[in-house]
Amino acid sequence: METGELSEIPTPLVVAVDGPSGSGKSSVSRAVARDLGLAYLDTGAMYRAATWWCLDQGLPLTDTAAVADAVRALPLVMGVDPDDPTVVVGGTDVTAAIRETAISAAVSAVATNLDARAELGRLQRAAIKAEREPGGFSQGRGIVAEGRDITTVVAPDADVRVLLTASEEARLSRRALDVHGTADASAVEATRDQVLRRDADDSTVVQFHTAADGVVTIDSSHLGFDETVEAVLAVVSAATRA
Numbered sequence: 001m002e003t004g005e006l007s008e009i010p011t012p013l014v015v016a017v018d019g020p021s022g023s024g025k026s027s028v029s030r031a032v033a034r035d036l037g038l039a040y041l042d043t044g045a046m047y048r049a050a051t052w053w054c055l056d057q058g059l060p061l062t063d064t065a066a067v068a069d070a071v072r073a074l075p076l077v078m079g080v081d082p083d084d085p086t087v088v089v090g091g092t093d094v095t096a097a098i099r100e101t102a103i104s105a106a107v108s109a110v111a112t113n114l115d116a117r118a119e120l121g122r123l124q125r126a127a128i129k130a131e132r133e134p135g136g137f138s139q140g141r142g143i144v145a146e147g148r149d150i151t152t153v154v155a156p157d158a159d160v161r162v163l164l165t166a167s168e169e170a171r172l173s174r175r176a177l178d179v180h181g182t183a184d185a186s187a188v189e190a191t192r193d194q195v196l197r198r199d200a201d202d203s204t205v206v207q208f209h210t211a212a213d214g215v216v217t218i219d220s221s222h223l224g225f226d227e228t229v230e231a232v233l234a235v236v237s238a239a240t241r242a
């Protein structure tokens with residue numbers, strides 16, 4: 001499918017994308033949203049923002065009740081422009097800060113807190129609903145939302161549901177390139193915690209390695225970035241023609 005061909009897609013359109021760390025969900029979902037003129041919601045960034053907020057207040061992430069209370073009071077504003085997805089907490093722009101290694105290392109403690117998940121899921125559903133209505137960023141065209149449980153828990157009724165996977169090897173070398181600028185053996189080794197340990201911890205509460213019924217799997221291990229975007233657009237096209 002050619003870029004831009006989907007200007008005729010039925011709207012509002014909700015596209016849900018899940019997958020493990022480094023599978024390409026964020027970058028591919030942003031490109032798909034841009035192409036289709038939709039909003040973009042990075043739900044992982046919401047877990048990261050919640051983690052930043054708790055740590056900023058000096059909360060021990062092991063105190064599950066205190067973390068859940070803090071997340072219920074989280075003053076979070078998510079920017080859903082795919083060209084400039086921002087994250088603001090209590091008036092502070094934390095878009096860059098939430099990508100730091102300290103947050104990546106700690107975020108699973110919040111992601112495995114079931115009360116925090118319930119609250120963030122509620123905020124995610126509200127953000128998706130807002131983009132189905134005229135007042136949102138997309139003016140009612142819709143949204144691409146990505147994470148770990150969007151196809152299954154947050155938006156199981158999405159118009160298009162995709163599980164984006166890639167081999168461990170591909171995911172580790174992509175993340176190593178991002179973080180260390182090289183995918184040599186030591187860079188890959190240094191990336192294991194951020195990718196595999198985090199996925200193992202997160203998998204204890206949410207399933208994102210196998211597609212649920214009705215979810216289309218795209219394995220990007222041997223696809224380039226543009227090919228992966230095209231593959232998702234093809235799934236959107238097929239689903240909206242059906």
Ligand SMILES: Nc1ncnc2c1ncn2[C@@H]1O[C@H](COP(=O)(O)OP(=O)(O)OP(=O)(O)O)[C@@H](O)[C@H]1O
Nearest residue numbers: 021022023024025026027174178220223224225228
């Ligand atoms: N098909 C692909 N081929 C090569 N590189 C890719 C592909 N898809 C994504 N990438 C690159 O891999 C890196 C990781 O992608 P991205 O951050 O989107 O993954 P993610 O699944 O959102 O990870 P995380 O959940 O850890 O945030 C980025 O640099 C991205 O450009």
Ligand SMILES: Nc1ccn([C@H]2C[C@H](O)[C@@H](COP(=O)(O)O)O2)c(=O)n1
Nearest residue numbers: 043044045047107111147148149202
């Ligand atoms: N829907 C979601 C989105 C994210 N998470 C968790 C999993 C990660 O450890 C963390 C950060 O996500 P990332 O920015 O790396 O995509 O948030 C989740 O449990 N559910």
